[in-house]
Amino acid sequence: MNPIDQPTIDRYPTALRLLHWLRAVLVLGLLWAGWHMTGLNDDVASKYELYYPWHKSFGLLTFLVVLTQFTLRWRTPHLPQPLETLAQYERVLSRLAQRAMYALLVLVPLMGYSMSSTYTMSDGVFFFGVNLPELLTKNDEWFAVFQWLHKVFAYSLLGLIVLHVAGALKHRFYDQDPRNDALRRML
Numbered sequence: 001m002n003p004i005d006q007p008t009i010d011r012y013p014t015a016l017r018l019l020h021w022l023r024a025v026l027v028l029g030l031l032w033a034g035w036h037m038t039g040l041n042d043d044v045a046s047k048y049e050l051y052y053p054w055h056k057s058f059g060l061l062t063f064l065v066v067l068t069q070f071t072l073r074w075r076t077p078h079l080p081q082p083l084e085t086l087a088q089y090e091r092v093l094s095r096l097a098q099r100a101m102y103a104l105l106v107l108v109p110l111m112g113y114s115m116s117s118t119y120t121m122s123d124g125v126f127f128f129g130v131n132l133p134e135l136l137t138k139n140d141e142w143f144a145v146f147q148w149l150h151k152v153f154a155y156s157l158l159g160l161i162v163l164h165v166a167g168a169l170k171h172r173f174y175d176q177d178p179r180n181d182a183l184r185r186m187l
Helices: 014-039 045-075 088-118 140-174
Strands: 125-127 130-132
Touching (some): 014 140, 045 125, 088 125
């Protein structure tokens, strides 16, 4: 189909919008829980009995939501195109930030799974009460690497989320051209 003949799509499909906001709530909750639980003393029972198991479960759930989003995006023939009213650097920055966020949305839970799988003192990888197979061997040296990567990637994701939200708010409330409002595509 000729690009000129393609329909103009102003909003993402309902399923993708719902998954976007579900993922946003899950990721923000996971970032808060991860920050909170790692700040607790090891003698606080809820750290290992409540926070870690639920963090793992919701982390894997978020990973599944992201995979579902990938599948739906891939199977959806027409999605909104980058806004032509934005400056070229804004379109490039938006595309790079989006790709980096998606990469991190996959890498962060994979590093978390790898941490749980390799840590010798770990009870395993739980998904809402179901013990999942550990695909990696126990090795505390590898655990330390995965732990560091999980933390660096999570903070990088947080930085990109701040950039993403700031960009959306800038285009909605600050830009003179109302056609720059990308947030309307997700509402």
